[in-house]
Each structure stands twice: as structure tokens, then as C-alpha cells.
Amino acid sequence: MPMKENWTPTIVAFCCNWCSYAGADLAGSSRLSYPANVKIIRIPCSCRLNPMFVLRAFQRGADGVILCGCHPGDCHYTTGNYYARRRMTLLFSMLDYLGIDRRRTRVEWVSAAEGAKFSATMNDFARTIAELGENVRLGDLRCKQE
Amino acid sequence: MIERARELLASGEVNRVLAWEKGENDFDRTPAVFTADNVDSLVYDGLCGPNLSKYLVGEMEKEGKILVFLKPCDSYSYNQLATEHRIDLEKVVPIAVGCRGKIDVEKLRAKGIKGILSVTEDGDKLLVKTLYGDAVVENRKEVLLDKCLACKGKEHVVECEVIGESEDTTEGDKFGIVAKLEAMTPDERFAFWRGELSKCIRCNACRNVCPACSCVKCVFDNPNTGVANKAAADDFEENMFHIIRAFHVAGRCTDCGECSRVCPQHIPLHLLNRKFIKDINEIYGGYQAGAEIGQRHPLENFDKGDCEPSVVHVRGGARK
């Protein structure tokens, strides 16, 4: 598929309510910039992230998907992120196995105090995705036609 | 076997028997529930590929005990279903039966044998009668089901009465093909899976036969999930269905190989499941679903020292 003109990557960031969403908030209130094309979706805990959510984000036009949650050990629900960690490890590995670039998926632990880390992570991820180009392998053509 | 089934039926210990019967073709084997009236038509031989354990889930609603015959690999599915409380051990009498690997009629066809009328075993030889004359397959190992080439061994993991001898029919490393795929470039892998998955007709046979896919209502049938559909309208939906199908059974899949056996398009679906098994073994330590009742599987478990998902970025698989 030819690269669209003026293409900018669309990134979906799933953020846990207790740490990473607050981290994003802190980044904003500290006037740290992160790319405008990062769409944040708040989830109650990183382990709420159903693998289907990741796939559907790609279906509907995401070029990269990142999950942010509390640092291991700091989960508001004690252990949620440990489960999420295993699930995402396996899911990302499977996507890689199907030939979908592994750099399009990422997990980062961002605490409520780490506004700077949030901003840096997003900038870095957006740069990576921009280099990779548009996601054509795991998108839904019907959602792209316009 | 029929003898033993008849004995148990006569003693009243069980009131029905789950086993196999002959289908319309001489070589067809269909799962069936027998009672004392028709237990004589029970068949067990080298063609009885179907895994019976999932039928037990439906049988649990009925009164009385059921006798089920389990091949060594089926016993893993049985344990897994018992672990998930989908079968009530009080209502089942399992008997283990010997297995020397099951014959895949499709593989006979792939050998160019057309118009098969019957398949008879003679030691390691197979005598095949066809519309176009007879054929002989020297070694039955040439035409075993794919699942039998990754045999889990001759031991039954359910403690029960055993009838007959088993044989380990493993051929080479069961993760060999997975490893081969991992060694490809992402483009090659993508091309391979697109080619395979684009054949999918969404008949759901892989899902419905799977002993681990025992949800009462599948996400792909539930209109409220937003992903329910009857046909894959584009590439993405094919990918999504198969990723999610494999993911939902990850950690619970015993690698019974039924998904690949039933696929009308011969998509090697077990390679998706086996990838998860291989990853689990390598990252979280060796695990065999269904090895014993009551195991906690790796995805409902964790270790504080687990590696980060970024491990995917560094381990295995050729880089672009």
C-alpha cells in the first residue's frame, strides 16, 4: 500500500487508572509534551486489557499500541499487573509470530509520579512507529477506505 | 472393551458409554453414546481419532454415571476439563485404552489413493481397498494424524483401569515447525500465515471441537462483544479470530491437535497453540496442561521475577 501523504502515526495508549493515567495527567500539568496523536484510553487496571482490545485498536487504525500500568508490585489491586505482564508477553510474541512487527507493541510501567517518564516514553514510541510507517498488516481495510 | 462396557452396564455402575461407532464409510469413526441395547456396535481401532472428552461436558446434565474410553492424549483433556470443573468426576467412570497412533484418512488421500472404500490394519501395514483397486501402505506411521506425531507419550494421566498397550509415536521435535517459523523473517512469517489463514471459511469446527473451548457462549457468538461475526469479512477478522481462539486456550490447551484434524481447509492451527506452549515452556518453565487435576496454569499464575514483555523484542526469531 502506498504511504499516504502527510501520514502521521496513530498511537493508542491504554493507561491504568491509578498510576499511568495520573502519570499522563502529571505530564500534562507539568507542561511536558507528548505527541498529540497518542490517544489515551483509561482502563481500571493494566490487567483489564483484553487482548481483543489491542487487536481492535489495530483494526480501527492504530499503528502502535502501548500499555502503561503501575510498576510491578505497586498495583492498586495488588497483583493485576503481574497477570497483565504474562498476557502481553504471550500476545506480543504471537503477533510477532504472525509477522507483525514486534516494535508496534510495547508495555511500560509508569507511576503517578513519573510524568517525565510518560512523556519520554510516548515520544520515543511515537518516533519508533513513525519510522516503521503505517500499519498495514493488522488493519481492517474497510476502516481505512475513505 | 465391549466386554468390559457390557459388564459395567449390566452391573448398573454406569448407564451409558461414550465411545466410537462406525460411520457410513467403512473407515469413518463417529463419537457415540451407547446403552446396553447397542453397545455391540462400539468400535475401537486405529481410525478412532476423535477426542471424546468434550462430549462429557454435555453429558454432565444427565442422570447416572457414564463410562468413557480415553486414549493417552485424551486423558490430558479429561484432566483439564476436570480442573475447570466442567466435568464432575463423580459422574464419570474413565477407562484408559491403548493407542498406537491414529490413522489420518486425509493423508492416505494425499498419497494419491483415490476412492477409498476401506482401511484395514495388518500389524504396521495398512491394506486399503478403493474403487480403483487395492493399495498397501507399508508403514502406518506414514499416515498418522499430525497430532500423533507430537504424541504425549504412552502413559495415561488419569488413574484408572487400562485396557491395551500404547506406543509413543512421536516423530522428531514437536516444536520443530514452530522453531522453523520463528527463524523466518517477519515477512516470510506473514506470508506463510496469510496464505494459511486466508483459506479459513469460519466454519468454527476448530472452536467447537476444542475441549478447552468450553465457554457456554463464545465471544464470537455474542452480539454484545462487537466482534461477533459469521464470516471473516476481511483479513483482519481472520487474523483476529485465530489469534483470540488460540489465546483463549493458551495455558489450557493440552495440544490434543483436534483443531488441525477437523479443519476442512487443513490450516495447521495447532502451530498457533503450540507457539503459546513453546513460549510458556521457555519463559515460565515447562508446563503441560492436563498433566494432573487441579493444576494452576501459567496465565492464572505469576512470579514477581517474571520477565518484561520487552523480552519479545530480544528473544528468538529473525529480525527484519
Added chain:
Amino acid sequence: MTNNLIPTLGVVTDIRVDTPDIKTFRVEKIGGGKCFEHEPGQCAMLSIPGVGEAMFSITSSPTVADHQEFSIKKCGCLTSWLHLMEPGQQITIRGPYGKPFPVDTELKGKDLLFIAGGVGLAPLHSVINYCLAKRENYGKIDVVYGSRSKDDLLTIDEIQNEWMKPENDLDVHLTIDRAQEGWDGHVGFVPNYVTELGFDPNKCVLVCGPPIMIKFVLQALDGLGFQKDQIYTTLELRMKCGIGKCGRCNIGDKYVCKDGPVFRFDQLDELPNEY
């Protein structure tokens, strides 16, 4: 040439709240007027793009000149969406589908008895109003209508103010399942009420309601001496195409969308009990 699977656009010009879970929607063509002509008992496919399409019986009489109405109970995905709509919303509509009640043939000149339960009045509503508009064609008309409570009685205003007018010569017998404050009418289930009222068994009966009610109404009518070929009902099954091709709404070799939804009970008796 019209394509049967392609709907036309309609606009919902009025929404009336009838009961806590039933609303009546008035649908017109864009620019006014009826989307199509229909006969009493026929259905139409309504749809909201992105939500789904479903079959609804047309509640208004064919004699209404400028619109069609649908009384719809909120029970599934599409109906919940319909209930969220506001007037002025466009929807898609296609139809009419199915065979109507034989109002101008078998039922003409007969005494009629309508028996409805809950939202089951919706399809009969069309027939009753049609009969009232052509009153001279029919003999005595009785309506037995029941629902769970007085708040669940559909179009009660119309029943009391229009149907019950003396010049209509139409008897309405209302009942609710359980006694309730502010209700001085009959209390009890529809089948029992039918037995209590004890109708003359030479009438033609049109019945619609929940399956359990229909089952017992049949027993009640049988007890009164009615024959099965005097009793008509209208059925509902899952439909997708409306034109007898998608394969889901069949009962035996009959398709509800094409050969029904109106069936006479002696016809149903010859079909498998899969409805």
C-alpha cells in the same frame, strides 16, 4: 427494478410513550406520506444503520392515509436503540412482508373476537382499526385485552375514547394480571377471562400474545367449542431477509416472513412445533 434487500429511508415523525417499555413510532416517507401501502397483519423491516434490522408488525390500519405506526416493546439491542430515538430521526424501512389477515375474504361478514396479551395487541391493532373503518363488513366485534398491569395496557386512551364509542358497536373486555390500586376492571389472566366471558363459538378468533398465553387461550377456546380453523394468530421468529431466502424463520416448509406471519391453527397443526 426494485432490489428487495435495499430499504428506503423513512423518518420518525412522532414517538408516543404507551407503557413503561412500549413506545409507538410514527414513520413517514421523507417529505411526508406513507412509505408503502400495506394490509392488516403485514410487517416491515426497520433498521438503524450500524445496529441492525428487525421485523415489526405494522400497528396502524391501512386506512390511515399518511403514515404507518409501529408499537415496539424494548427487549433487545435494536429495540433499545429505537427507544432512545427522538422525533425527526431517519431510519430505514422495507416491506411490506408476509400475508395479511384475510380481512376481505375469510373474515368478511363474520363475528370477530380479538384476543391480545401485552404488546400482542400491536398486530391486531391494525386489524381492529381496519374493521372499524369498514364496520359494515363485519358482524359483532369483541376484544379481550390483558396485560401485566394497568400501566402496561397499550393505547388505552384510544381503546377507551375511540373503540368504545357506542356507534362502533364493539365490546372491549380489559383485564390485568394482578389487582392494582386505581383499577376497577377485571383482574385475572386472559385465558381464564375468555372462559368466564363465554363467547359464542361461531366467531372467528384472532389471537396474539406471549406463547404461554396463546397456549392456554387455545385450551379455553376449545372448551367453549371453537374449532381450530376458526382461530388465527400471527407468529414471530428470527428474520433477516424478509423474502423467504435467508433460511431462519421456517416452520417446517413454511416461511414465517413469506407464508406467514398469519397462520390459522389448523394449518399450524400440520407443521412441526418449532416456534
Added chain:
Amino acid sequence: MKKISLNALGALFAKIASTMKLYAPIEKAGQVDFYEWNESEKVRLDVLKTVKSAKDVFFPQVEDLLKFRVEGKSIEMNEAPKCEDDFVVFGVRGCDARSFELLDRVFLVDPRDEFYAARRAHGIIVTLACGAPEESCFCTNFGIDPANPGGDASAWIVGEELYIEPHTERGAALIADLEDADASSVEAAKKEISAIAERLPFANLDLTGFDGEHLMEKFDDPAWERLSKACLGCGTCTFVCPTCQCYDIRDFDTGHGVTRYRCWDSCMYSDFTLMAAENSRHTQLQRFRQRFMHKLVYFPSNNDGLYSCVGCGRCVAKCPQNLNIVKVIKALGGKKA
């Protein structure tokens, strides 16, 4: 009668494909199905049965019906385009060719299906006789002759040559340039096919009693319980079947509009008849019975006794648990009549 060497078929296909679309049995990832032909594809005329039948060509598994765009309270609607150009389906077996006539009885009767009708009007069918029928074939029970498969033109493979006999003008136009041939070798091949067809294990099924007259008797037969026992409720039999025509209509929200599409559905699925409140066929027994009753009783009752089965045997070969229509016919047929 015309003929062409099998080696030269590629040139014939290229010539046809230069003016219109050409569908043929093509191998992809080890399986053969009808796909659009181009020079890089591998045509497999030697494979008797494609996995899916040829009905895809006229009634695709997924097709768009219309597109909506919703803005506020208003809706904009655009009908999907219908087939407007002629196309050729090459290598259809006799059973599949008959299945088109059965589908016509569903889709072309009033009110007719315009999407299907457009494809039917533009499709040119070249059939291929079955050189080596398989054990699962039972088309002869339904009056189909695997040696004379019909269509706009029929082809026979004899040795290294393909003989083609046109039946219609459109069929004749396709092969006008080929060299004329003598029909005698084809006659011999036909005899051979017929001889095998007679020896097929399911060649003589007793279909007496499968008609509208015995509807309730068949419906109430206690054998359904036993027959449906092993049914997984998957859709394999319905999706490989050339005559199954049930479909679903669904909406897909693309984020910038709504696409309404139609796709195959299966009466074997638990949600096939599910409504908001209830399900008229809630057990697998009922669903299993529906499929076979439809093919063997309901359809003939509405269509002058024609069965909605062409005996292609795909379900016989593909059912994961080896349940099939032959088993049903044998269990319920013949008796009582």
C-alpha cells in the same frame, strides 16, 4: 466438439482472461478452491472436489449490500454495485452445476435476489466431467450424470487432451478458435465414468418417503436423537455445501460509515434463530434436524419434489465427526414409504 492439449490450456485461459474474469479451481496453500485466475496461479483440474463448492462465484461468502453514512438524524444510503460484466467459471463439476439450478429456485423466484440474479445473468459456466468419482460421491441418486455435466459448455479430459462441447452460444464463443475434434474418444470416456458411477458405494440410496407428504413422520422420527448426538454444531457441512444458501445480514461500523453486508450463515449455529427473547431452535438436535429436513423434505415440498442436495459428498468427506446426509437418508429413508 473441440479439443485442446492440456499443456495449451494456459494460453486459452489467458485469452479468456484478457476480456473477462475467469474463475477456476486453483491451489492455494495446499487446498483447491475457485479463485480468480491469473498467470501465476496453479490450476488443478485433476482435483475432483474443491473444498468449498463453486457457489462462491454466484453467491460469495461475504458481499456488501449497501453503505450508510449517518449524520445527526439523517442517513445517506448508497447501494453496492451489482455485477455488470460477463465472467467465466471453468471446471465446474456436474454436481455443482446442478446446484446453481437449485440456488436459482431460491434466489430467482419472486421476490428475487438482484445481486445473485446479476451474477447469474453474467456467468458463463464451463463444466468438467468427473474422471475419477470418489467414494463420497452420490450425485447419481439425484439424476445427475457425472459424465455429462451440462452448463454452457462441458469438457472431458481424455489422456493429454481436453475435449469441449459447447451447449450454448456463449459457450461456443469461448472456444470458437480451438481445433475441431472427433467425439468418439469422449464417448468411451463417458462410458468409463458411468461404469464407475454405478459401482459407487452410495449409488443406490432409497429416497422414498422424503417428501412433503411425510413431513411430520420424518420430523418426529426418534432417530434424530442418535444421529445428532456427535454433532459439534460447527458450520463445516453448510459452508462446503453447494446448495446451502442461508445467510445473515450484518452491519459493520467502519468508523466513518456503516457497511451492510451479507454473509453465509449456518443453521447449525446456536445463534442462527436467536431472538431477543427466545430461540425457536434451541438444541443441537433441532438445528441438526433442520438442516436435513430442509434438504430432503421442506425443499422438495416447495419445489416439485426436487431435493436440495446434489450428492457432491463434500459433507461426507469433511464432517469432523463423520456425520452426513447419507447416514440420515439411510437411517430415515425407505421404511414405511
